[in-house]
Amino acid sequence: MNEQVLRIEGLTKTFGSRTVVDDVSFDVKRGEIFGYLGPNGSGKTTTIRLALGILRPDDGSVSILGLPPERSVLKGVGYLPEERGLPRKIRVLDAMRYLGRLKGLTFKEAEERACELLRRVKLYEHRNKKVEELSRGMTQLVQFATAIIREPEFIILDEPFSGLDPLNVELIKELLLERQRAGMTIMFSTHIMSDVEELCERVALIADGRLLLHGDLAEIKRQRGANSVHVKAPRTPDDLVDSQNMFPSNGLVEYPIDGDTTPETILRSYLDAGIDIEQFEVALPSLNEIFIEEVSHARSVS
Amino acid sequence: MRGPSAEFRIIFSEEFRRQVLRPGFAFFALLIPFLMLIAIPLTPFVVDLIEEDNPEQTQDFEAGWDALATVGYVDSAGVLLGPGSLDSPKMYGDRAAGIEAVQQGEIDTLFILPVHYFESGQVEKYRAASENEGFVGTIWGSPAQWNFSGFLSYALVADQVEPDLLARALNSAEYRNYAIGDDGAVSDVVPPVQAVGEIMVPLLFGVLLVMAVLTGSSTLMSSVAEEKETRMIEMLVTSAAPLSIMSAKLLALGLAALIQIAVWVSVAVFALPAIIDRIPNGGELTISPDLLVVVLTAFVLGFFLFSALALFMATLVPSTSDAQRQTGLLSMLLMLPIMFIGLFINNVGGTLSQIFTYFPFTAPTMIMLRLGLGSISGSEIAAALGLVAITAVLLLWVASRVFRAGILLSGQRITPDNVWAALSNSDS
Numbered sequence: 001m002n003e004q005v006l007r008i009e010g011l012t013k014t015f016g017s018r019t020v021v022d023d024v025s026f027d028v029k030r031g032e033i034f035g036y037l038g039p040n041g042s043g044k045t046t047t048i049r050l051a052l053g054i055l056r057p058d059d060g061s062v063s064i065l066g067l068p069p070e071r072s073v074l075k076g077v078g079y080l081p082e083e084r085g086l087p088r089k090i091r092v093l094d095a096m097r098y099l100g101r102l103k104g105l106t107f108k109e110a111e112e113r114a115c116e117l118l119r120r121v122k123l124y125e126h127r128n129k130k131v132e133e134l135s136r137g138m139t140q141l142v143q144f145a146t147a148i149i150r151e152p153e154f155i156i157l158d159e160p161f162s163g164l165d166p167l168n169v170e171l172i173k174e175l176l177l178e179r180q181r182a183g184m185t186i187m188f189s190t191h192i193m194s195d196v197e198e199l200c201e202r203v204a205l206i207a208d209g210r211l212l213l214h215g216d217l218a219e220i221k222r223q224r225g226a227n228s229v230h231v232k233a234p235r236t237p238d239d240l241v242d243s244q245n246m247f248p249s250n251g252l253v254e255y256p257i258d259g260d261t262t263p264e265t266i267l268r269s270y271l272d273a274g275i276d277i278e279q280f281e282v283a284l285p286s287l288n289e290i291f292i293e294e295v296s297h298a299r300s301v302s
Numbered sequence: 303m304r305g306p307s308a309e310f311r312i313i314f315s316e317e318f319r320r321q322v323l324r325p326g327f328a329f330f331a332l333l334i335p336f337l338m339l340i341a342i343p344l345t346p347f348v349v350d351l352i353e354e355d356n357p358e359q360t361q362d363f364e365a366g367w368d369a370l371a372t373v374g375y376v377d378s379a380g381v382l383l384g385p386g387s388l389d390s391p392k393m394y395g396d397r398a399a400g401i402e403a404v405q406q407g408e409i410d411t412l413f414i415l416p417v418h419y420f421e422s423g424q425v426e427k428y429r430a431a432s433e434n435e436g437f438v439g440t441i442w443g444s445p446a447q448w449n450f451s452g453f454l455s456y457a458l459v460a461d462q463v464e465p466d467l468l469a470r471a472l473n474s475a476e477y478r479n480y481a482i483g484d485d486g487a488v489s490d491v492v493p494p495v496q497a498v499g500e501i502m503v504p505l506l507f508g509v510l511l512v513m514a515v516l517t518g519s520s521t522l523m524s525s526v527a528e529e530k531e532t533r534m535i536e537m538l539v540t541s542a543a544p545l546s547i548m549s550a551k552l553l554a555l556g557l558a559a560l561i562q563i564a565v566w567v568s569v570a571v572f573a574l575p576a577i578i579d580r581i582p583n584g585g586e587l588t589i590s591p592d593l594l595v596v597v598l599t600a601f602v603l604g605f606f607l608f609s610a611l612a613l614f615m616a617t618l619v620p621s622t623s624d625a626q627r628q629t630g631l632l633s634m635l636l637m638l639p640i641m642f643i644g645l646f647i648n649n650v651g652g653t654l655s656q657i658f659t660y661f662p663f664t665a666p667t668m669i670m671l672r673l674g675l676g677s678i679s680g681s682e683i684a685a686a687l688g689l690v691a692i693t694a695v696l697l698l699w700v701a702s703r704v705f706r707a708g709i710l711l712s713g714q715r716i717t718p719d720n721v722w723a724a725l726s727n728s729d730s
Binding site for chain 1: 309312313316319320528529532533534536537538539540541542543
């Protein structure tokens with residue numbers, strides 16, 4: 001499972017005087033769902049275009065499926081550009097078949113796969129409509145189906161959930177997990193942290209073109225350390241009364257962690273007071289909190 | 303086994319399918335045959351109308367002057383013989399009587415020879431304002447005017463010259479044309495009716511070329527601009543080389559255009575003989591196969607050149623609407639020789655004519671015009687069409703590099719340095 005499907009090293013891209021991607025390095029491993037995070041305009045789309053050889057880097061290197069991003073290699077890679085990427089004035093089925101054939105399928109294979117995927121995303125009855133007649137969410141689903149039409153080894157999705165209603169977001173997530181189980185490697189960019197926490201094992205975070213974090217999501221959270229402790233008990237020790245936050249709905253009490261208050265000191269207070277503890281958990285920071293903290297910090301420094 | 307040509311074939315077939323499925327394709331392909339088919343029954347009526355407006359001149363001038371039945375004149379100069387035995391034109395005693403005759407509809411044209419006619423040669427022509435002959439009539443005159451001139455010549459000298467001599471003087475020559483070759487051999491020059499065919503075919507194809515470029519290049523430019531707007535371009539360049547993409551688009555459009563021409567020619571093979579049969583002396587109208595080959599070659603190469611130019615321009619414009627606005631520029635280039643025809647019609651081998659012949663973007667129409675005017679050599683045609691072909695290929699290659707460079711330039715300011723760097727880095 002350690003084989004690298006995408007390896008990016010020291011990637012740099014400058015547009016005029018603006019460095020859009022600045023010495024970015026990360027890798028995506030075979031079989032995983034990898035989240036590429038960053039605020040709007042942080043350089044996510046440019047990194048993806050560099051990874052696919054659509055743009056040329058000023059510095060650094062890209063290896064995709066073990067090779068430079070050449071057209072022959074990219075046949076095995078699915079790509080969903082952000083929001084667009086389909087010809088507007090032709091029928092849905094024709095558009096999917098056309099792009100499927102360009103990815104190496106025969107006419108018949110492309111047609112069959114297109115119909116199968118359209119059924120899967122519940123758009124089969126719209127197959128004869130022109131792409132421009134579809135809603136934004138429908139177009140996004142068709143694009144997603146087109147990106148996986150050849151069952152690529154590796155798929156890169158640029159903001160795959162944008163423009164989708166919650167039901168369709170769930171449908172895409174289900175499809176992604178299904179493809180992962182079938183052995184596909186998936187990388188997607190987003191600025192919606194909950195999607196990443198739900199799907200990804202590993203992430204990279206970029207802001208203003210610079211990589212802020214990269215690695216295993218659980219490990220990143222652990223490295224950040226606990227930011228609070230949740231305890232469920234009949235009462236609160238006297239020495240902790242002033243520092244508690246109550247959650248009346250579930251009976252939990254939260255204690256923020258700071259310099260003097262640690263999970264150990266809190267546990268010791270309960271034990272010393274002879275209070276039976278029903279539940280004691282160290283809460284790790286959410287990805288959203290890490291994202292805000294890291295991006296804010298990077299921007300204040302720069 | 304799939305290779306680069308597989309992507310070319312896929313893009314070619316998709317682009318071709320889109321071309322032939324657009325409503326304009328069927329309309330344009332069927333319009334010309336439809337016009338030819340309705341021309342068959344209409345031709346005799348048109349011929350009658352033309353003959354009505356242009357009565358044939360005969361040796362019997364007095365009979366020819368029947369055409370002057372709706373013309374009157376006032377001889378204030380007192381130089382004419384008077385109507386004598388002629389019923390027409392009608393003579394009026396003074397200007398007021400003549401003008402009243404026009405107002406009453408008795409005649410439609412009144413000529414007045416003023417007192418100073420003999421010295422000045424001036425003749426006043428009057429018509430009802432509602433019967434205005436327009437710009438062409440004012441400049442070139444009308445059949446009534448031409449016939450009145452004949453009557454005037456006759457009436458000035460009829461009592462002083464023998465009738466036979468007068469008849470010959472008024473119809474002094476019927477020219478027959480011969481050409482002397484470099485080797486001294488004498489040959490017939492194309493007879494007038496045949497010459498009509500030799501003029502009409504190149505001019506017709508010139509007009510068709512402008513129409514084909516207008517519709518075809520507009521579709522092509524919109525297609526490329528839309529792919530840039532929708533980021534389809536990113537999907538394409540990850541699957542096929544820019545030169546494959548561009549040449550597939552160009553050839554698909556070219557094939558669609560050739561199919562249109564094939565439809566026109568197929569219908570013309572049946573319709574034209576039927577039309578010609580209905581024209582007096584139409585049997586003499588022949589079209590040389592050599593001429594057809596040259597005209598078709600100029601058409602095809604011209605179409606490819608302008609399609610390549612359309613592709614090139616589409617790679618530069620930012621949006622579909624901008625692309626559509628640029629289409630007019632293409633047709634302007636193509637129509638330059640037609641717009642400047644007045645400057646070289648009397649000097650077809652002159653400098654301007656030479657420039658238009660060898661400038662690739664005006665060459666196709668200029669060659670057709672010069673073929674129609676009968677003054678271009680085979681070597682000139684070959685050299686000019688060769689330049690058109692070379693320019694088309696070069697333009698296609700440049701367009702594919704600019705197409706790729708346009709993507710590489712995405713997000714950057716368009717400065718000469720950036721453009722040069724992108725062009726240098728772009729593969730084709």
